[in-house]
Each structure stands twice: as structure tokens, then as C-alpha cells.
Amino acid sequence: MWKDTNNRVCCMICISLVSHFGQKSGPTIIPVGGRVTLSCSVDDSDGWKYDWFRRTSNSNEAQLIQYFYLCLSVSTSVSVTLQPDWSQVFSGEKITVRCEIQGGGDTEWDYEWKTPQSTSHQTHVNYWTLSVSESSSGNYMCRGRNRRDSYSSTQWSKTITLTVSEKPKPQLSADDRDIPVGGSVTLSCSVNPSSGWKYYWYRGDQSSELLIRHDDVFNSSGKISVSQEGQYWCRGGRGEPVYYSQYSQSVRINRLVTVSNRVVVTLHPNWSEIYHGEMITVRCEIQGGDTEWEYEWETTSSIKPSNPKEFRISSASSSHSGNYRCKGRKKNAQHETTEWSDFIELTVNNSKSNLHSFISNKLNLMFHITLKCEVEHPSAGWRFYWYKTVPKLSDRLYRYELLPGSDSGTEEDSYMVHGQTHTAGYVCRAGRGEPVFYTEHSKPTFVWSGGQFVPLILSFHLYLPVICL
Structure with missing residues (x-):
């Protein structure tokens, strides 16, 4: 010794x-x-x-x-659990922290804890229940000590981390703020993370009685259909006794009143067919009275208009093709609305072929030539422009000079050339809208003169040009 x-x-x-x-x-x-x-x-x-x-x-x-710490570690397993085992815990909730020892036979244990508040905390029972606050956040671990032999203990358990957040506020949303005639709207309430929550609904204010008391509503996914107008609230609850979240923000649900004003959708310009690149305006027009309106649109096209009175398309394409309709809501009375207008169809044509001209061998006794211009798929609004070809000797091509009176185009699809005494070529094209949308030029058509004049009617057939998208 x-x-x-x-x-x-x-x-x-x-x-x-x-x-x-x-x-x-x-x-x-x-x-x-x-x-x-x-x-x-x-x-x-x-x-x-x-x-x-x-x-x-x-x-x-x-x-x-320190052998007395290790003597029972081979045959025992220690863990800390939380009940309820929520993924996130909120300030004010009651949580039970439990130390569980597996193995060790019939050993009687005292329990030693390490918590965010204490490095050593001993109890005779393996759990305690606490009302958590944000200061409860942190790591928890435990071990068992043999009650008969205070020098024999298990190893420390693995750490479990408790995160405590402030009391949550639910999100309340509605699929629509207006109840249609004879219909309903769906309200959705959610607390994130969503484990274990039941939902409670109120109409009026936060002090109102529960809107619905059925347990199947409390256990639902947080959705409810309502057909009465009013101010709606919700909150979540979970656990036993129930721990309540904050109240949500309120949502005002209105019952719509339909007014008699007639609504139409118009196209400007109102041409039966629109071509790629043209300008077009889709307008919602509400007839009757001087009420100020807000506008709502529905369309099957891939481009959705916002909510102004008119939808201006500066360069039309196939994505604008579809059906359009609109309705109005009074600015000073949001629950008053018109019916939907009828649908109007807008079709944008992307398929265009090269312009073409041909000569009709129709003789004329007068010393003049009549030029005629045609557009494939004739439709409204076209004006016609007439040109004389002038050779460009440098590159064997032509330039075009407008014929007299053709600066702004002509409403007529024919043009007369007087006093033709020599060989010449002619082309035409059509245009419409503001700014002007033009077709391609026709192919040049020539009139040959060999000393004697041959009067002809020249007919130009125009096709809209192909645009590869």
C-alpha cells in the first residue's frame, strides 16, 4: 500500500x-x-x-x-425523446422530455441531465414536462445512474436538439374574394410546418364564436367552402391541452351583385383575318352610364392581357390567336359587376406565300393599259400601291418608282396607264392599317412594244409572303 x-x-x-x-x-x-x-x-x-x-x-x-461509468454501457442503450415529436416547437407549447434506457435488467435508475439551462440536473423520474420558451432551445442529453450503486452509470445519450420559435401566425387565402350567384368560395388556412394542426374558423371578428364546430372540419386539410359574405379569420390548434396559434389576417368575402350593363369585345380594325406583324387592339366596351370600371379578361390565347380597358397588340403573332371575353367591376362598388361578354375570336394568319402577277391577254382598242391587283384571301382595309420598274444596270436588278397618284395607295384594285408607247414593267402591292402593314411586291410584269402598241389589261395576283417562325 x-x-x-x-x-x-x-x-x-x-x-x-x-x-x-x-x-x-x-x-x-x-x-x-x-x-x-x-x-x-x-x-x-x-x-x-x-x-x-x-x-x-x-x-x-x-x-x-473511470470504470464505474463504463460498467453498464455494454448492455444498455440510452436516448432522449420529445413528446409530441413535432418537427418545430413554438413558444408556450407543453413538451415532455423523456430519458429512455433499454437493457440493464431490473436496475433502478436515477437520471442525470444536461440541458441548455443546466450542465447537471438530476431527477428520480425519467421525464419532465415544460412549457417551452425561446430560451428552451438547445441540446438535451441524459444518462442513468444505478440507484443502488451511485458509482455505476450508463454512457451519455446522443444529443437531441430542441428548437423553439415564436407563436406562429397562419396564412389565410381565398380562391376568389367574390361569391358568384348561387355559388361559394374556398378558404384555405395553413400553419407551417403543418404537423398536427387542426383549424378553427370565425366570421365577423376574432371574438366571434366558432363558425363550425364539427370535428371533421377541425381535422380537415385546412379548407372550407363559404357562401355567406363577411369578414373571415382562422387559427390553428394542436396538442392536449390545445395550443393555439395566433389569429390569421382577415379576408373579406363579398357576394356579387350583377348589374344590367351590356358588355362587348371589339377588334380595331375589325378585319376578318389578321396577318403576322399587323397591329390590332382588343377592346372591352361597357354600354350605359358614366360609371368608372375596372376590367377583367379571360382568353384561350397563350398571352394573357392585364386588366385595362383595351389590349393593344403592336405586332400580332400566332400566340395572340384565341377567344377573348371581358367583364367590368364598378370602382366605387367592388361587389357590383357585369356579366361576362360573349367571346370574340381573333385569328392571326402566319402562313403567307410569295406574291404573284399574271397577264390577261384581253385586247383594248384604246392606247392604254389597265393594271389590276388582287390579294389572296380578300379582306377589308387594303389600299393598292402601283410601281414602274426601272432597271439597275449595276446588278441587273430593278428599283420601283411609284406611279402618279399612288403615293397614299388607291382604294380601287385597278390602275390605268395612258399613252404607253414603249416597253415597260409594272408591279403592285397592297397595304392596310396604321402604321401600314404591306404585302410583298408582285413579280414584275412587262409590256413589250415593237413599233406598234398592243393595249392590254395586266392583272396582278398578290399572295401574302411566307414568314418562317
């Missing part, structure tokens, strides 16, 4: 090595997969506690082993 540097009484230890199968083995041999039992005693004395040391072949110093 001796004293160490810390003034502790040390003794010579009698060690017996026993195999896992209860047989004595050599003093330095541990069987494969087995273990040995070490015994330490001080003769003729009571009240001793024992420190254990271990020295390996790589070290000359003995290392202290």
Missing part, C-alpha cells in the same frame, strides 16, 4: 483473469471474443472506493479508468 502524487491510498491489486466461459486462463491471455474480470480489494477494511488504471506497451504511464 502506498500514496500517489494526489495523496490517494493505493494498493497492490490481486488480479484474476477469467475467460468468457468462466474458465481460468493465463494471466496475460484474453480469449478471442471473450473478456476477463478484474478484482481489487483492501484487506480487513470497509468503505473503500477503487480507482482503476491501465498501461499499454506504448506508454510508461498508467491511465486512470
